[in-house]
Amino acid sequence: MKVFKFGGASVKDAEGVRNLLNVLNKTGNSNLLIVVSAMGKTTNALEEVVEAYLKNGNFREKLNLIRNFHQAIISKLFPEGREEISGKTEVIFTTLENFLEHNKSSKYDFVYDQIVSYGELLSTTIVSGFLEKSGVPNKWLDVRELIKTDATYRDAQVNWEETQYEIQKNINPNLLTITQGFIGSDTNNFTTTLGREGSDYTAAIFAYCLNAESVSIWKDVPGVLNGDPRVFQKTQLLEQISYEEAIELAFYGASVIHPKTLQPLQRKEIPLYVKSFLHPEDPGTAVSRGRHLIPQVPCFIVKKNQVLISLSSLDFSFMVEENISDIFRLFHLYQIKVDLIQNSAISFSVCVDNKFNNLEKLMQHLRARFKVEFTKYVSLYTIRHFDEKAIKSLEKDKEVLLKQLTHNTVQMVTRESK
Incomplete structure (x- = not known):
């Protein structure tokens, strides 16, 4: 089997859904499972x-x-005979409204997962119906019955054994299957999500469990570029990336490939292709075993709206293992993701992502033991395979608050110069 994943940009309107059909007409739709985002x-x-x-x-x-x-979108895709598909989507909205009316929980992460997941249920219902109407038979499946997770809402961890059993039991490789990205369910059948951009990860989960031939992620870019073209100028297409290099890029925050996507694919050496849904005949980028990077050029990554935290001991004692382990225990407790670490004898600095909005709670604990300084709204830039020209291009018009170099990678925490 092959696994295709279509993101939100590829199905953002009726023309996008028609183009999805065009991609299938050009690539074939046999032995195929399609994962669709909201x-x-x-x-x-x-x-x-x-x-x-x-x-x-x-x-x-x-x-x-x-x-x-x-x-x-339904009106444009189904100018005639839209009653059936409209009815199916209205059932989805009614189910969502029932949850909103009867839910008793005020826990943000739980409520988030129960509500936000309906985007994928709606999109796949419409896509499945349109393909059926267009003469492409398919089977719509609720991914929550297949991907089983723990109850870590908004960042659920997959139960691989149970998930593989359900996928292999329910997927017919001879049928075109349409299902949702991003979501799963816990042991109580409450909906969970795999993290933002988790649809790529969903595709990898299916590929791993089905021993798929390949995974193709269809995007509005020609493939994996050496930088986000919305941020960096004169970006280049990377024709081939090794699994190891792609994992490094994902770890540092490259947005084209989800950080969790690559590990299950690497374990079974399933190639990943990142291709343009506007030009499906183009080769795009292949992520597979082989040379680290073709062509060998600097790769630029930026993570914005980060927080730089600097800690030092109140009595000028050393920042030793005991102190640092306590700090990381608090980071874990408050779901603070650490993206950069730098320490000296009496100070410890980290650049973190506060996506769960627990920074103030963390600060209260840290101030009890350390002198704390922090700067919000900084940007973390990473250059893989850097050269001096690449570094100078990033430092221009920025105040560099922290800089760290290793053999292949330079990272800089910056804010815009006033």
């Missing part, structure tokens, strides 16, 4: 529903915008 910015819109629901309960206006968005 349409366009639906995940962001559902996040606004979560915020409104937990803040004041006034979520209906935002939810109706999402309903109207999907109905408009």
Whole structure:
């Protein structure tokens, strides 16, 4: 089997869904499983529903915008005979509304997963119906019945043994299967999510469990570039990347490939292709066993809205293993992701991602034992395979707060110069 993954940008409107069919017509649709993300910015819109629901309960206006968005796409895809597909999507909205009316939990992460997951259920229902109408028979499956996880909402960990059993039991390799990215379910059948951009990871999970021939991720870029073209100028296409190099790039925050995606593929040496859904005939980028990087050029990565935390002991004693282990225990407790570490005899600096908004709670604990300074809204730049020209291009018009070099990689924490 092959596994295809189509992201939100590829199905952001009716034309995008028609183009998905065009990709299948050019690549073939036999022995294929397709993972689809929520349409366009639906995940962001559902996040606004979560915020409104937990803040004041006034979520209906935002939810109706999402309903109207999907109905408009249905109207264009199904100019005639849209009743069946409209009915299916309305059942999904009704189920979501029932949750919002009867839920008793105020825990953000739990509520988030139960609500935001509906974006993928809607998109796959529409895509499956459109393909069926277009003469492409397929089977729609609810991925929550296949990918089983723990109850770490918003960052669920996969139960691989149970997941593999369910996938192999329920997937017919002779049928075209349509399912959702990003989501799974825990032992109590509550919905969980695998982290933002987790649809790539979903595709890798299926590929691993099905011993797939390959995974193709279809994007609005020609493949993996050596930098985000929205941030960096004159980017180049990387024709081939080794698993090891791709994992390094993902670890440092390259947005084209999800950090969790590569490990299961590497274990079974399943190649990953990143290709353009606008030009499906182009080769794109191959991630597989082989040379680290073709061509060998500097690769630029940026993570914005980071926090730089600097700690020092109150009595000028050394920052030794005991202190550092306590600090990392607190990072784990408050779900603070550490992206860069630098320490000296009496100080310890880290650049962290505060995506779970637990920074203030962390600060209260740290101030009890350390002198604490922190700077919000900094950017963390990483260059793999750097040269002096690449470093100078990044330092221009920026204040460098921290800089760290290793053999292949330079990292800089910066803020814009005033």
